[in-house]
Amino acid sequence: MNILIVNAGSSSLKYQVIDIATEQCLVSGGIDCIGQEKSTVSHDLMGTPKKEYEATYKFDNHTQALNVVFELLVSKDFGVFTDISEIDAVGHRVLHTGVDFTGSVLINDETIAIMEKNIPLGPLHMPANIDCIKSCAKLLPGVPMVAVFDTAFHLTMPKHAYMYAIPYEDYEKYQVRRYGFHGTSHKYVTGVAMELLGGENKRIINCHLGNGSSISAVKDGKCQDTSMGLTPLEGLVMGTRSGDIDPACLEYLMDKKGFDIHQMLNYLNKESGFKGVSGVGSDGREVQAAAENGNERAQLVLEMSAYRVKKYIGAYTAALGGVDCIVFTGGIGENSYDTRERVLRGLEYLGLDMDWDKNKNCPRKQNVEISKPSSKVKVFVLPTNEELVIARETRDLI
Ligand code: AMP
Numbered sequence: 584m585n586i587l588i589v590n591a592g593s594s595s596l597k598y599q600v601i602d603i604a605t606e607q608c609l610v611s612g613g614i615d616c617i618g619q620e621k622s623t624v625s626h627d628l629m630g631t632p633k634k635e636y637e638a639t640y641k642f643d644n645h646t647q648a649l650n651v652v653f654e655l656l657v658s659k660d661f662g663v664f665t666d667i668s669e670i671d672a673v674g675h676r677v678l679h680t681g682v683d684f685t686g687s688v689l690i691n692d693e694t695i696a697i698m699e700k701n702i703p704l705g706p707l708h709m710p711a712n713i714d715c716i717k718s719c720a721k722l723l724p725g726v727p728m729v730a731v732f733d734t735a736f737h738l739t740m741p742k743h744a745y746m747y748a749i750p751y752e753d754y755e756k757y758q759v760r761r762y763g764f765h766g767t768s769h770k771y772v773t774g775v776a777m778e779l780l781g782g783e784n785k786r787i788i789n790c791h792l793g794n795g796s797s798i799s800a801v802k803d804g805k806c807q808d809t810s811m812g813l814t815p816l817e818g819l820v821m822g823t824r825s826g827d828i829d830p831a832c833l834e835y836l837m838d839k840k841g842f843d844i845h846q847m848l849n850y851l852n853k854e855s856g857f858k859g860v861s862g863v864g865s866d867g868r869e870v871q872a873a874a875e876n877g878n879e880r881a882q883l884v885l886e887m888s889a890y891r892v893k894k895y896i897g898a899y900t901a902a903l904g905g906v907d908c909i910v911f912t913g914g915i916g917e918n919s920y921d922t923r924e925r926v927l928r929g930l931e932y933l934g935l936d937m938d939w940d941k942n943k944n945c946p947r948k949q950n951v952e953i954s955k956p957s958s959k960v961k962v963f964v965l966p967t968n969e970e971l972v973i974a975r976e977t978r979d980l981i
Pocket of ligand 1: 792793794795822865866867868869871913914915918919920
């Protein structure tokens, strides 16, 4: 069974075709800068040899971008199908469940209407997700589609963890609460960690560190807390997002800088984090290289972001009543030994006994234990696979 995975961001689109019988990825691609002057389409046809296609286009919206994806999927040189009817199902990554869904759902008119109602909870991503759903429904009439939500894994949080301490009636009326994001990634690595650990009631802290970053506290496979909130702005220091900040800074900065609330949120979402503090950029590798070349602000933001992760690990260890395993995933978590070392140094008091050489020489794209075999708390580097979670949920539902 061939499942097309569609993962739309506010101005990007990632896709894969997965043969769910073997769980092999047949095609993987991405499109950036949708709605801007120039979009790059990268399309990789897996197999030996791997065939790579890259070209620039101009897309006004996600529907136009998807049309090109469908052309590529059946193209003579880079296609995986002779006919588009060989797609058996589509799995869409959708940002927000709101309080309406408790897990993945089959897509139909009724579930689309609920997603449309929830657009205000994700005004940048939800319209793109819904556009892609509607376009695929037109391009593939009758093919079953499933929505897999980024917030769903976190819906098991207890109320005292997801509530904000605002007047209760506003929580009830507007559903203002912590939802959390990166749920498919947290779910995937939790599953792998549980298999590696064996046994029951394991307490796991997952650090998904990438362009966007979040951390989750999981007990016996169920999320107990997570660092992102109503939106993905809260929590860790990220590529361009500030993460946690005193909300009173907003009024102060708006006054000083003459910002309205939209400019202020743009500043915290797009101009802060690694980019804002370092002045170098948002890309983890660039900031790391600048820090190694002596750039003090780059060094500072790496220390700030690692310190924030360390604080959350402490908090979540307390919340879970101890910790059995810490997981690193995401572009930075999987690839930056320096970040992992900054986070983990000093956590020996929790029962960690690290193999620092293994951390430094950790092979890529493999599940690796970087703590010593004798360590009471296991530390794993686990490559995430959000698309596989979406494919599995799609198979299960159809
Ligand atoms: P993601 O959002 O999970 O795809 O992660 C992308 C981020 O990971 C980008 O900021 C990359 O620069 C960063 N990244 C990848 N490899 C490294 C590395 N070796 N050191 C630091 N950052 C990295």
